[in-house]
Amino acid sequence: MKAQIKVEIITNRLERREVVRLLDRFEIKGYTFVDNAKGRGNRGEQDGAGLTGSFTNAYFIIICEREDFQRIKEPMRELLTEIGGVCFVSEGEWLMH
Amino acid sequence: MKAQIKVEIITNRLERREVVRLLDRFEIKGYTFVDNAKGRGNRGEQDGAGLTGSFTNAYFIIICEREDFQRIKEPMRELLTEIGGVCFVSEGEWLMH
Amino acid sequence: MKAQIKVEIITNRLERREVVRLLDRFEIKGYTFVDNAKGRGNRGEQDGAGLTGSFTNAYFIIICEREDFQRIKEPMRELLTEIGGVCFVSEGEWLMH
Amino acid sequence: MDLSIFLDNLSNPAILFFFLGVFAVAIRSDLNIPSPISKFLSYYLLFCIGLHGGEELAHNGLTAEMFRVLGLAIILSLVVPIYTYFILKRRLNAYDAGAIAATYGSISAVTFITAVNFLQGQEASFDGYMVAAMALMEAPAIIVGLVLINLSQPKTNGTRRRRAMQHALKEAATNGSVVLILGSVVIGALASDKHLQAIEPFTGEIFKGMLVFFLLDMGLLAAKRMGALRKQGIFLLGFSILVPLLNAALVIGVCSLLHISQGNTLLLTVLGASASYIAVPAAMRITVPKANAGLYVSMSLAMTFPFNIIVGIPLYYYVIQLLMP
Amino acid sequence: MDLSIFLDNLSNPAILFFFLGVFAVAIRSDLNIPSPISKFLSYYLLFCIGLHGGEELAHNGLTAEMFRVLGLAIILSLVVPIYTYFILKRRLNAYDAGAIAATYGSISAVTFITAVNFLQGQEASFDGYMVAAMALMEAPAIIVGLVLINLSQPKTNGTRRRRAMQHALKEAATNGSVVLILGSVVIGALASDKHLQAIEPFTGEIFKGMLVFFLLDMGLLAAKRMGALRKQGIFLLGFSILVPLLNAALVIGVCSLLHISQGNTLLLTVLGASASYIAVPAAMRITVPKANAGLYVSMSLAMTFPFNIIVGIPLYYYVIQLLMP
Amino acid sequence: MDLSIFLDNLSNPAILFFFLGVFAVAIRSDLNIPSPISKFLSYYLLFCIGLHGGEELAHNGLTAEMFRVLGLAIILSLVVPIYTYFILKRRLNAYDAGAIAATYGSISAVTFITAVNFLQGQEASFDGYMVAAMALMEAPAIIVGLVLINLSQPKTNGTRRRRAMQHALKEAATNGSVVLILGSVVIGALASDKHLQAIEPFTGEIFKGMLVFFLLDMGLLAAKRMGALRKQGIFLLGFSILVPLLNAALVIGVCSLLHISQGNTLLLTVLGASASYIAVPAAMRITVPKANAGLYVSMSLAMTFPFNIIVGIPLYYYVIQLLMP
Numbered sequence A, B, C: 001m002k003a004q005i006k007v008e009i010i011t012n013r014l015e016r017r018e019v020v021r022l023l024d025r026f027e028i029k030g031y032t033f034v035d036n037a038k039g040r041g042n043r044g045e046q047d048g049a050g051l052t053g054s055f056t057n058a059y060f061i062i063i064c065e066r067e068d069f070q071r072i073k074e075p076m077r078e079l080l081t082e083i084g085g086v087c088f089v090s091e092g093e094w095l096m097h
Numbered sequence D, E, F: 001m002d003l004s005i006f007l008d009n010l011s012n013p014a015i016l017f018f019f020l021g022v023f024a025v026a027i028r029s030d031l032n033i034p035s036p037i038s039k040f041l042s043y044y045l046l047f048c049i050g051l052h053g054g055e056e057l058a059h060n061g062l063t064a065e066m067f068r069v070l071g072l073a074i075i076l077s078l079v080v081p082i083y084t085y086f087i088l089k090r091r092l093n094a095y096d097a098g099a100i101a102a103t104y105g106s107i108s109a110v111t112f113i114t115a116v117n118f119l120q121g122q123e124a125s126f127d128g129y130m131v132a133a134m135a136l137m138e139a140p141a142i143i144v145g146l147v148l149i150n151l152s153q154p155k156t157n158g159t160r161r162r163r164a165m166q167h168a169l170k171e172a173a174t175n176g177s178v179v180l181i182l183g184s185v186v187i188g189a190l191a192s193d194k195h196l197q198a199i200e201p202f203t204g205e206i207f208k209g210m211l212v213f214f215l216l217d218m219g220l221l222a223a224k225r226m227g228a229l230r231k232q233g234i235f236l237l238g239f240s241i242l243v244p245l246l247n248a249a250l251v252i253g254v255c256s257l258l259h260i261s262q263g264n265t266l267l268l269t270v271l272g273a274s275a276s277y278i279a280v281p282a283a284m285r286i287t288v289p290k291a292n293a294g295l296y297v298s299m300s301l302a303m304t305f306p307f308n309i310i311v312g313i314p315l316y317y318y319v320i321q322l323l324m325p
């Protein structure tokens, strides 16, 4: 087992490419997301209704070293200020294989 | 970064409105959920099969202050006793923007 | 509230039965998963494209005692070495009802 | 006894694809219709059957037989849950008994549609208001089931009980499939013939094919629930075959007394004999979360549904033809 | 005034199912079309209408009226966002004003298809290039809206502004529905008649039925957005009815001067009067995330769309018949 | 050389929509068919082609040519993976070599259906048992691929190897599309003509249109995999074009010796030349997780599939017509 952190990001579905681009830029290799999340935040309700995914969220999970997060922290903050959403960080252990 | 807690709730998909109503009642503003989770618990397997979503779960994520959770804790317990499901609370930090 | 751990497993969608079989074998009763996760890891990008779910991931959440995890730890490591994916463990509290 | 009617039913691709679905689950195939498609297909079937029913209703106007049939339908959906509840109560707790009673008092739209398809194959006629009968029978049993559950409880606060009933009534009446079928009947009656004819290729021509495809899905769904049945005792398995037969006998008897036409009798029989796995589970999960959904859905979907479409429909029709020349 | 044209519209199951969708949301029914189905249906409609438009375009060749109509369409999609922006700017911030202006400058394909369906019911003719006009009108307003928003900003770095515009242009031009409709028009023009005839049962015969089913979904979607409208002031509600009427008057006036045929005039009127809820929201969410999507989507989907399909289309056609004998 | 056959193929909307899908990905459009719809469409195509194949099989009975064709089909699905494995083994590890060999030994149902569509356009006849040939060719290559991989491994425990083979056999035989196509053939043979005719509007009339729509999706899927191809060397790119050509030459040669009809020869050629991207990836991901799925899926979907439907089918048919007068 190895201590790692988990970064969770929730933002609009249409912005998922932006998030991936940011991860790419900082060479974060691994991530997972679901792109049919619904929810509510400062920008109102995202109820999944509509024909374009405009009202749907993507929920990202990124397991990485704390240093990795330090690198993406500021650009991520900027991105989320622009596009809305939340970023939550917690600790845990990774079962290496 | 700001210390916050993450509340995760898993319950039957048909009850998602009840959960949202409870959050509304206690003025919890932000939440996210996916409504196509499957799983197994005390009430048997929820395999997503069927024509109504009766056998599907909703998985909620709520990032909030610990005090917020203290307020919803008892009503949530009551609700889950009624409708089934789990509620899990963990700690972390929120990247403010 | 009761201290518990949360085990998160992300692996190929087609392997979800294997994961459930392993949980069954060690009598882990409760679990939740979504089977439309996308992502990227050592085995390349899983973009959800295709007609078979071969490029889609399943994301499992298992809330259990730490001892339960100790039991499944080694077999899970072996399984993931075989089929790929990640397993992350974190701590929290379970709202009993 | 003339078996041709049964063989003809077995040569229907709808029934054969149902078997294929069951077979696929039995060999643990990953054949699987995504749930948005299942939902679309089931809404499509209700949409079409509703429109056609409404259209005929508007053409033929209100008849005496229609009122007899609708009355019978409502009585049926009140009587069945009551008598079955008391049978079930001998073995089960009030929650499960009430939920199963509601399930068997309500109806299965897909069984009904399969019976319509069967009648068309037999070139037998029936009336558009049978669709209205079906729509009317979806909800009442849910209410009856809940009343029975409530009565079995130690006296609780009156307001609370009233609230629970309102909740249930709301769930039953606003269930998506109930709204769609009733709405489609009304629209079929209101819409102009010109417009209805323009959509006939969608609502009529491809209908049977969509039904066949949907029955593949039903086979998959039913077979997935068959596993849960193994854990159930002989009592519930017997119930899920005998109660449909009993209801069928009841309906055929009454209909022959009331001189209802053969086609309408078959459809009413099928409504009596079928059990719900859409409207009722959706309402019960919310209003009686303590009832075991694995129980009532398995019984209706994995036993009663296959029994009705494979054996029941031709059997009922055979008996009807014998008794009502 | 002859009301039959309105009544005929109300007897169209497409409109009636739209009402059913609204009704279902009003009574809080769980009737709900899964989003993959919504997307399939909307792509299907664009696919069919594009193919038919392209086919006719290839048959009839390029005509003078065609160039007049296409020119008019493009002018319309540039003028509408500009004039509406300045109206909106009096009450709203630049982001919201620009986004709403783009919404009303662009078009609603479903409204257009409903109008085509209406014309076919009236046995009135129109030309295939109207589909091209529709396709051409989707994107320009998005660009205009963004230019206006940018101009309203304190001078920012030139490169940055250019980047933002390129981004927007890209989003507008690569939007899935824009690509599908334009692609289908081109394919309809290129494909051989033999092959197009072979797919006519799919693209033609079941089309109207699919449209009806889709309008049920539109009713559900529109009604879900109606809640958000209640919070909006009378200004925006008025805007969402009056601007379509104004645009319609404008188009009808110009078309009657240019001697454009009745059918084509109706379709162009509907393009002017309709507001986007597919291409524009998708582009705006990304390029102007600060604009309130709840605002512009609600106005177009919950007010302007229902107004156009229920009242607008027959009203415009009534006026066109009066003015252009 | 007469190019009209190629041009006719390019005027087929099915091929043109494939191009549109590729184009949409190239310009980074968000055009995207939700995966439940993809799955529905691909199941629908198998369902229809299976029913029609079974129906014809029942009508025409067992013929000598049929047994020749089926024999050839099975031999083909055993020979192709073996010879390609040894070619691949020179450059790749055993896992990837075995997986790619299985991919090219198995077949692509959509390529087959496109070829059927092409033959119908050419008004050429073929036999219903070709569908059975297709169904029979899906699985054997998977087993062969796995045997080859296993043989290449240092001697492992015998029981373990047997277990792995059983696992693979199970995956190959229970794959959803294999079960659906075989089941549909059987049902098509068993079902009564009356019932099959009643579903013809669904299984026949709208079939070609659904295929066209599905090919749009195939274009999107193929183009998404084209990116991965860039990283692959010229060896695998060459393989994905040359092996189909080689297989085609082989099949055409043998068929002309055995006097198999033109239509049947084309279909068998296409089966030989096509590579799987449904049954094989699904089985390989589970049984050989160490093989690189990005490799074999990209080759079959992004190179061989487009090559076959755009160039291959008309080319093979051109050669067949030259050689088999």
Ligand SMILES: Nc1ncnc2c1ncn2[C@@H]1O[C@H](COP(=O)(O)O)[C@@H](O)[C@H]1O
Pocket (backbone or CB within 6 Å): A010, A011, A012, A038, A039, A040, A041, A042, A043, A044, A045, A046, A057, A083, A084, A085, A086, B029, B030, B031, B032, B033, B061, B062, B063, B064
């Ligand atoms: N406190 C929160 N807890 C969980 N999810 C949240 C929270 N706040 C926002 N979200 C999610 O993030 C999305 C975008 O947030 P916002 O930009 O604030 O509207 C929302 O639609 C929610 O799905």
Ligand SMILES: Nc1ncnc2c1ncn2[C@@H]1O[C@H](COP(=O)(O)O)[C@@H](O)[C@H]1O
Pocket (backbone or CB within 6 Å): B010, B011, B012, B038, B039, B040, B041, B042, B043, B044, B045, B046, B057, B083, B084, B085, B086, C029, C030, C031, C032, C033, C061, C062, C063, C064
């Ligand atoms: N220990 C657990 N870990 C993760 N999910 C659980 C657990 N227990 C229950 N669940 C989820 O909660 C749902 C409802 O639980 P229950 O009411 O106990 O059947 C289940 O279907 C699971 O999806």
Ligand SMILES: Nc1ncnc2c1ncn2[C@@H]1O[C@H](COP(=O)(O)O)[C@@H](O)[C@H]1O
Pocket (backbone or CB within 6 Å): A029, A030, A031, A032, A033, A061, A062, A063, A064, C010, C011, C012, C038, C039, C040, C041, C042, C043, C044, C045, C046, C057, C083, C084, C085, C086
């Ligand atoms: N560091 C990570 N963080 C989050 N998810 C990951 C990570 N690494 C791998 N995954 C997920 O696990 C799946 C399988 O991983 P792999 O076998 O490494 O390709 C990937 O497709 C991702 O969805």
Ligand code: NA
Pocket (backbone or CB within 6 Å): D080, D103, D104, D105, D106, D107, D108, D271, D272, D273, D274, D275
């Ligand atoms: Na019943």
Ligand code: NA
Pocket (backbone or CB within 6 Å): E080, E103, E104, E105, E106, E107, E108, E271, E272, E273, E274, E275
């Ligand atoms: Na407009």
Ligand code: NA
Pocket (backbone or CB within 6 Å): F080, F103, F104, F105, F106, F107, F108, F271, F272, F273, F274, F275
């Ligand atoms: Na092959």
